[in-house]
Amino acid sequence: MSDTTRNRIMLVIAILMAAIYLFPLYWMYITALKGGSEMFATPPSFWPGDPQWGTFGYVWESRGMGRYLWNSLVIAVGAVTLITVLGVGCAYVLARYRNVWVDIGLFMILMLQVLPASLMVTPIFVGFSQLGMLDYPRLAVIIAIAAKSMPFFVVLVRATFMAVPMELEEAALVDGNSRVGAFFSIVLPLARNGILVSAILIFMQAFGEFVYSKSMIQAAELQPASVGLNSFMGPNTNEWNNIMAYATMYVTPILAIFVLLQRRIVSGLTSGALK
Amino acid sequence: MTNQIELSGVNKHYGAFHALKNINLSIAKGTFVALVGPSGCGKSTLLRSLAGLESISEGELKIAGELMNNVPPRKRDVAMVFQSYALYPHMTVEENLTYSLRIRGVAKAQAKKAAEEVAATTGLSHLLKRYPRELSGGQRQRVAMSRAIIRHPKAFLFDEPLSNLDAALRVHMRKEIRALHDRLHATSVYVTHDQIEAMTMADHVVVMREGVIEQQGKPLDLYDKPANKFVAGFIGSPAMNFIPAVAGEDGRSLTIDLGSVKHKIAIDHQIQPGRKVTAGIRPEHIGVTAPGQGTFDVPVAVVESTGSSTFVTAATTPELTIVETGRGTARAGETVGVTVDPSQLHLFDDASGVRL
Numbered sequence: 160m161s162d163t164t165r166n167r168i169m170l171v172i173a174i175l176m177a178a179i180y181l182f183p184l185y186w187m188y189i190t191a192l193k194g195g196s197e198m199f200a201t202p203p204s205f206w207p208g209d210p211q212w213g214t215f216g217y218v219w220e221s222r223g224m225g226r227y228l229w230n231s232l233v234i235a236v237g238a239v240t241l242i243t244v245l246g247v248g249c250a251y252v253l254a255r256y257r258n259v260w261v262d263i264g265l266f267m268i269l270m271l272q273v274l275p276a277s278l279m280v281t282p283i284f285v286g287f288s289q290l291g292m293l294d295y296p297r298l299a300v301i302i303a304i305a306a307k308s309m310p311f312f313v314v315l316v317r318a319t320f321m322a323v324p325m326e327l328e329e330a331a332l333v334d335g336n337s338r339v340g341a342f343f344s345i346v347l348p349l350a351r352n353g354i355l356v357s358a359i360l361i362f363m364q365a366f367g368e369f370v371y372s373k374s375m376i377q378a379a380e381l382q383p384a385s386v387g388l389n390s391f392m393g394p395n396t397n398e399w400n401n402i403m404a405y406a407t408m409y410v411t412p413i414l415a416i417f418v419l420l421q422r423r424i425v426s427g428l429t430s431g432a433l434k
Numbered sequence: 435m436t437n438q439i440e441l442s443g444v445n446k447h448y449g450a451f452h453a454l455k456n457i458n459l460s461i462a463k464g465t466f467v468a469l470v471g472p473s474g475c476g477k478s479t480l481l482r483s484l485a486g487l488e489s490i491s492e493g494e495l496k497i498a499g500e501l502m503n504n505v506p507p508r509k510r511d512v513a514m515v516f517q518s519y520a521l522y523p524h525m526t527v528e529e530n531l532t533y534s535l536r537i538r539g540v541a542k543a544q545a546k547k548a549a550e551e552v553a554a555t556t557g558l559s560h561l562l563k564r565y566p567r568e569l570s571g572g573q574r575q576r577v578a579m580s581r582a583i584i585r586h587p588k589a590f591l592f593d594e595p596l597s598n599l600d601a602a603l604r605v606h607m608r609k610e611i612r613a614l615h616d617r618l619h620a621t622s623v624y625v626t627h628d629q630i631e632a633m634t635m636a637d638h639v640v641v642m643r644e645g646v647i648e649q650q651g652k653p654l655d656l657y658d659k660p661a662n663k664f665v666a667g668f669i670g671s672p673a674m675n676f677i678p679a680v681a682g683e684d685g686r687s688l689t690i691d692l693g694s695v696k697h698k699i700a701i702d703h704q705i706q707p708g709r710k711v712t713a714g715i716r717p718e719h720i721g722v723t724a725p726g727q728g729t730f731d732v733p734v735a736v737v738e739s740t741g742s743s744t745f746v747t748a749a750t751t752p753e754l755t756i757v758e759t760g761r762g763t764a765r766a767g768e769t770v771g772v773t774v775d776p777s778q779l780h781l782f783d784d785a786s787g788v789r790l
Contacts, residue, residue, distance in 0.1 A: 329487050330520035332507040333591075334534040334581070344533075348524045
């Protein structure tokens with residue numbers, strides 16, 4: 160088999176795989192545009208015959224999506240800010256010091272990552288309710304998400320810090336800076352890309368978070384879009400086009416961020432983004 | 435002359451590992467000191483202790499008369515050039531140069547002027563706006579040097595600064611660093627594993643092994659009178675020949691044992707009769723003559739010529755290396771006579787390696 164033939168076969172396989180992965184997304188978009196009868200047509204149509212653009216406006220208004228997305232944004236931004244402020248310092252220490260206690264700390268951090276949110280939600284709920292934090296349900300969710308996603312962030316950012324050579328810091332120390340000054344003027348600027356990428360990944364996770372929000376936020380006007388989408392669905396749901404229009408409006412911004420930044424994200428994850 | 439750097443009884447432990455063992459070293463103001471030794475000998479640890487990047491476990495460390503044991507690096511006023519140069523990748527050359535000044539609160543215009551002055555002396559003027567990644571290895575090296583110069587520190591510390599350069603540039607930079615040192619009337623401590631760098635650049639060479647200073651002194655003193663077998667083998671290239679030998683009954687002669695060749699040679703000082711010693715002779719101190727004309731004859735195994743000199747390896751045990759100046763007369767497979775001048779022989783105790 161010649162190289163070009165093999166490359167072509169590989170390409171076909173790659174396209175096929177991509178098509179399988181992206182099919183649900185495609186189905187979401189076309190279903191959102193289909194009319195009531197077209198949705199249930201057999202055989203299904205793969206392109207909407209009569210695109211119903213009005214569905215989006217209708218869903219946005221009737222479900223109060225602006226409020227839901229705002230809540231999602233508040234929760235995501237809050238969680239990312241909290242995680243970044245606390246996690247950067249933690250990751251730096253774990254990157255620079257090597258001893259038994261650091262190893263134990265790292266192991267504990269990874270253990271936290273293993274526990275699923277649905278397992279953690281009950282004790283967190285009880286604890287928060289005792290502390291009276293459920294009176295500020297969005298803050299409660301932000302803290303819960305921060306606890307859940309911090310390990311992921313710390314592990315990623317630690318790798319970034321480890322890619323910053325120790326000698327640069329030592330040079331800064333000899334040049335007359337303090338440890339803290341060297342961190343802010345040398346290490347942080349060099350690790351910026353890695354931190355940014357990790358923060359974006361955390362943001363996207365937090366933007367779609369469901370379990371904590373569903374259990375801790377009772378008031379509909381404080382719920383994020385993920386919970387709003389869930390409350391849209393019931394046992395007898397048949398307005399799939401409206402649900403898909405909701406989903407479209409929910410995920411398209413995240414998708415857009417990812418597409419715009421995907422090169423940076425991939426390189427940030429693989430190389431530590433330092434040269 | 436006052437001592438710029440003074441170390442007395444310095445020890446350094448990393449857990450159970452004893453990295454520096456009772457180091458005593460005085461560095462006079464304006465001298466260029468080379469710390470040399472094989473990797474893991476503690477020379478870098480010693481340098482880093484001077485910079486304050488490592489703390490010493492015991493002893494006293496003084497810079498310009500002040501006790502520096504627990505003073506953080508930023509307050510020691512020393513400049514360091516790292517092996518990897520450690521240029522700040524996110525800053526331009528100018529920002530790299532002025533970093534230390536800006537931390538000290540020097541006015542922007544003044545810092546810029548200082549950078550321009552230093553850059554002019556090191557040939558970096560046209561590169562001030564570039565980033566380190568846009569520079570060649572040699573240029574980066576210059577930036578690292580300039581970053582140290584701009585501060586007028588109490589001492590310059592060099593950590594193998596030339597090891598990442600190619601051979602030709604290395605030889606060139608050797609001279610340049612030395613010239614710079616003289617021009618600035620600086621005090622420099624230079625770590626290297628390359629004994630040629632140490633010999634050619636330094637006023638004072640410190641040979642270290644396993645955390646111990648084996649010998650220190652002027653470069654040629656170390657070459658002429660190595661204190662022990664280790665220093666003798668480390669200083670000089672190609673390395674000194676070591677031949678097992680036994681002192682004769684009169685104590686004025688030696689029987690050297692080269693496997694197939696055993697020969698009795700006179701020595702110029704008295705040693706204990708029958709004592710087992712190691713005789714050291716530098717390759718460049720052995721002469722080649724026609725068979726039967728020299729002190730003794732050896733079979734030739736390999737002849738390597740560099741043009742300016744010829745390396746002859748004799749087929750003996752241990753192998754004997756001889757350096758002839760210019761085109762050699764020896765041919766591989768033949769037998770040649772060799773001449774050994776007794777005054778050029780170094781004798782070391784067989785067990786301890788100490789010079790006799």
